[in-house]
Amino acid sequence: MLSRFFRDFRGDVVAIPGRLIALIFFVLLFLIPLFLHWSPSQSYILRMLIFTNMFVIFAVSWDFISGYTGQMNFGHALFFGVAAYTTAFLNRGGELGPHWPIWATIPIGALAAVAAGVIMCLPALRLRGPYLALVTLAFPLILLGIIFANTQFTGGELGISGLDRISDSRIVDYYISVVVMIVSVLIMWKLTDAQSGLVRTGIIMHAIREDEIAARASGINTIRYKLFAFAVGGFFAGLAGAMYAHFLRIAGPSTLDITLSFQAIIWTVFGGIVSIYGAVVGTYILYPLTESLRFISQYRLLIFAVIVILILLFMPEGIAVWIRDKIERQCPRCKLTNVSWRHTCRACSADLY
Numbered sequence: 001m002l003s004r005f006f007r008d009f010r011g012d013v014v015a016i017p018g019r020l021i022a023l024i025f026f027v028l029l030f031l032i033p034l035f036l037h038w039s040p041s042q043s044y045i046l047r048m049l050i051f052t053n054m055f056v057i058f059a060v061s062w063d064f065i066s067g068y069t070g071q072m073n074f075g076h077a078l079f080f081g082v083a084a085y086t087t088a089f090l091n092r093g094g095e096l097g098p099h100w101p102i103w104a105t106i107p108i109g110a111l112a113a114v115a116a117g118v119i120m121c122l123p124a125l126r127l128r129g130p131y132l133a134l135v136t137l138a139f140p141l142i143l144l145g146i147i148f149a150n151t152q153f154t155g156g157e158l159g160i161s162g163l164d165r166i167s168d169s170r171i172v173d174y175y176i177s178v179v180v181m182i183v184s185v186l187i188m189w190k191l192t193d194a195q196s197g198l199v200r201t202g203i204i205m206h207a208i209r210e211d212e213i214a215a216r217a218s219g220i221n222t223i224r225y226k227l228f229a230f231a232v233g234g235f236f237a238g239l240a241g242a243m244y245a246h247f248l249r250i251a252g253p254s255t256l257d258i259t260l261s262f263q264a265i266i267w268t269v270f271g272g273i274v275s276i277y278g279a280v281v282g283t284y285i286l287y288p289l290t291e292s293l294r295f296i297s298q299y300r301l302l303i304f305a306v307i308v309i310l311i312l313l314f315m316p317e318g319i320a321v322w323i324r325d326k327i328e329r330q331c332p333r334c335k336l337t338n339v340s341w342r343h344t345c346r347a348c349s350a351d352l353y
Contacts, residue, residue: 080260173247286304333345
């Protein structure tokens with residue numbers, strides 16, 4: 001059994017450059033605190049990376065919904081904010097009810113985001129394109145209105161503060177965020193893998209995105225898979241929102257900000273939409289970049305915009321997809337992925353050029 005595992009690992013991971021790079025990247029994430037041990041800015045860098053990990057989950061969950069099913073969602077911050085406020089209500093206790101421990105509030109907050117995802121999905125059953133995008137954009141605005149209308153419970157602009165910390169150590173917080181991010185990304189990647197022999201949701205979601213009418217005509221229950229996409233995407237976006245609230249120890253209106261939804265879209269498109277890893281790459285490049293440019297705040301957004309525009313002009317499919325196409329090549333016969341410098345397929349020996 002062990003030998004089979006290593007054989008599959010060598011054929012499915014080591015032999016594919018993109019997956020090998022992803023494996024090395026994930027391993028390096030665990031080593032970062034060791035490299036920063038003597039750095040005076042260790043706390044700041046780890047804090048930035050913790051937020052990056054949370055936003056990776058958030059961006060990948062948007063790609064899961066909008067990229068793989070074609071359901072354009074401009075209100076993705078709804079899931080983030082619903083989970084953050086649910087977590088805050090439960091954990092704060094006092095006038096809002098009994099105090100719930102952090103190990104319970106984060107999963108419940110994520111499940112509340114699932115409920116929000118199912119509700120948001122209802123318009124998606126009849127609307128498409130810009131009409132669906134505008135409707136989804138309205139949901140976080142409606143919730144913001146409710147929050148500002150009930151300040152005695154929600155805290156209004158100040159939000160709900162005093163939440164429990166995830167841990168008392170910045171390094172422990174970092175490792176928790178890394179583990180949750182990696183597990184979340186791998187689950188969503190597996191669910192969207194069209195070549196998976198274990199899970200068939202990936203190829204069905206691809207079919208819905210390409211031609212929903214044809215998918216329905218072939219017997220696919222598109223309603224069920226749309227609900228599934230919104231529920232799963234909402235869960236992981238909610239997971240990120242709940243962790244975000246506990247790390248900051250506050251849940252406020254900023255968790256429902258429209259710009260948060262558009263940031264997820266920018267990160268994903270920058271890295272490469274419909275790829276899962278594109279959202280990871282885009283977030284890990286753009287979020288630390290914008291944070292590191294705070295010392296020139298007057299030019300920060302200008303530099304950010306110029307970089308995004310240049311990448312999308314010269315790499316319209318996203319930087320991660322562009323790099324993948326340079327180092328990988330798919331066999332025209334058996335569809336197996338090979339390194340780009342091979343001339344024949346490693347499985348069927350067909351010519352790759």
